Amino acid sequence: VQVHWPRELSDRLTAQAVIGPSTAEDEQSGAPGGIEDKALGSGDAPDAGDGTPGGPFGGGLPSFLSANALLAFNWRFAVGGHELTRAELDRLAEAGRPLVRLRDRWVLVDPAEVLQARSQQDRKVTPMDALSAALTGTTEIDGRPVEVAASGWLERLRERLADPEGGRQEVAQPAALAATLRDYQLRGLDWLHRMTSLGLGGCLADDMGLGKTITVIALHLHRQTDPASAGPTLVVCPTSLMGNWQREIEKFAPGTPVRRFHGAARDLDDVTDGFVLTTYGTMRLDTERLAARGWGLLVADEAQHVKNPYSATARALRTIGARARVALSGTPVENNLSELWAILDWTTPGLLGSLGAFRTRFAAAVEGGGDPAAAERLGALVRPFLLRRRKSDPGIAPELPPKTETDRTVSLTPEQAGLYEAVVRETLEAIAAADGMARRGLVVKLLTGLKQICNHPAQYLKEDRPRIEGRSGKLELLDELLDTILAEGASTLVFTQYVGMARILETHLAARGVRTQFLHGGTPVAEREAMVARFQDGDVPVFLLSLKAAGTGLNLTRAEHVVHYDRWWNPAVEAQATDRAYRIGQDRPVQVHRLIAEGTIEDRIAAMLDRKREMADAVLGTGGDAPQELTELTDAELAELVRLRGDGR
Missing domain, CATH: 3.40.50.10810 (Tandem AAA-ATPase domain)
Known part of the structure; x- marks a missing residue:
């Protein structure tokens, strides 16, 4: 028998989770209900709620947010926009049929949905889980998303924290x-x-x-x-x-x-x-x-x-x-x-x-x-x-001068191009015959080797007494940049991730009569501080720095130029290095030069760095060896990644 039911009489049961303390708990003097006085104002000494300062985490959570202070996880049910009492929900569940009389009208509800809703009443959750749910407005119950509202002092805490x-x-x-x-x-x-x-x-x-x-x-x-x-x-x-x-x-x-x-x-x-x-x-x-x-x-x-x-x-x-x-x-x-x-x-x-x-x-x-x-x-x-605030945010650091970032592409020399293609060909053959950890190790070795070839053949070949001039397109470009910078009386930072490459630059620039100093991971703390003082005083115009060792903790505002001789896998590390010069106290425009070997693996690194920036910005509102995703590429994908392109694309 088909029954045609008027659409306006079919009301769906809706449910919203409500998390917070009970009414009595919220009103109790000195308990979490006094959130304005106890928590948001005066800095009570926190403990873990288990009788020991800090409990298993060694401090950090006050008692009203500890794992022992469970909060009620209740539900707010409604049919047709009208909130139900617990008695009405029980009556719907006990009826066991879809058509029931409620508040002088007939409504159509799903009996299974009603039973599930009633069974989820009276749950308890930890305050940290409750706070997480209150901030996001959602949680998962039995694998399905559920809307969440906070009550009592938890809601007042949520409002207080929402805008830092x-x-x-x-x-x-x-x-x-x-x-x-x-x-x-x-x-x-x-x-x-x-x-x-x-x-x-x-x-x-x-x-x-x-x-x-x-x-x-x-x-x-x-x-x-x-x-x-x-x-x-x-x-x-x-x-x-x-x-x-x-x-x-x-x-x-x-x-x-x-x-x-x-x-x-x-x-x-x-x-x-x-x-x-x-x-x-x-x-x-x-x-x-x-x-x-x-x-x-x-x-x-x-x-x-x-x-x-x-x-x-x-x-x-x-x-x-x-x-x-x-x-x-x-x-x-x-x-x-x-x-x-x-x-x-x-x-x-x-x-x-x-x-x-x-x-x-x-x-x-x-x-x-x-x-x-x-x-x-x-x-x-x-x-x-x-x-999180950025220098570029309105009103944060209006006194900072402009910063200009430029990717400077350069062609490989014939020696570099021949070496690059030979390494790609030989290593891809070895990778095709390997698997597991051995294959991943070969991929990392390939990517590292290609970056070193792009820097200078002598770095990749580990030559003891190398002939330096005329073998690297990047080095020729660096010489041109430094000629201009030094002629203007300016100072510059030159970052590279490789100590070996920095040593080559140090030798080369010394032969050209350019005063340099080199800071790396093995530099003692006292000498680091002396190097900073010499640079800031203008005694040394070119400061060579290991990217990971010198990317933080240095104030080098005398520099008007920052050169990234090679690209790191991580955009955040590069940005930190640049900020050695571009920081509070800098009163001159800063120019950032990123040297990129055209048509090589370095070209493709740039797109990956942009993706990482986008991911961080999406969440915040704002490395190490080769990333794992590169080591998991197929042989064909890897070959396309490292292929030397003559058109620079």
């Missing part, structure tokens, strides 16, 4: 700070105070050169004015940055104790306040001593150094407790979104869930580029915990 730089200013510049913070730095200080007073932590991801260090110094000084947050600050940073941190603290916070926990005679005796500076290597070796201290604030500078959460360094860092954690990184996403997970899971454990769940729910979809909605959800989730 919005709302009323909660703190002023500390009186003890011997500097005047810029407006964006004051907003950064306000944000850091809000996040650390909540125990949530965060990542300050401003561009290099915008003053992350002075902002953290201001945060330390502000926290010393409140007994609940006062205490020493431990800064973990690369070795190259220790001197910079010490100078900045002595300059902007005069009288504040600062100690280097580094070297054979390191100790922590009588540390009660001020700053303690250590390196990632020392922290890993001396974790127990550092973890035994009570730190008011723990800062991980250049936090991308712990982007692998399974590394010994990252594991050691997690064991050090503190009332609050702050990560500093101008490049929170270098190669993939798992690096972002590693940083934020350290500052705010549990926010992004497990790494596996994060990869499934967000990273795979965003990195593939086919799911803009996933990028939008991830952005909504991480943006409150990651403050």
